[in-house]
Amino acid sequence: MKKYKAVQVEIQEVDTVVCNLCGRTISEHGGNHDCHVSVEKKWGYGTKWDGETHSFDLCETCYEELISRFKIDIARSGIFLL
């Protein structure tokens, strides 16, 4: 038999998202989190960052600037209105 006791658990949720490139606030207080790019990359052992995990967020403007420098255009899918 197991006897249980009540415990309090603190959880954390995203409150504010700031663009790593320009420093502007993208969303606050649980606002729309779909208006930015969020990247998390765990680098493998033997790479330049040997086992580190990097994460960053970009606003739409910085994302647009970044992808404009790509030599090969990004893949696109979804609904396009003509």
Ligand SMILES: [Zn+2]
């Ligand atoms: Zn930005």
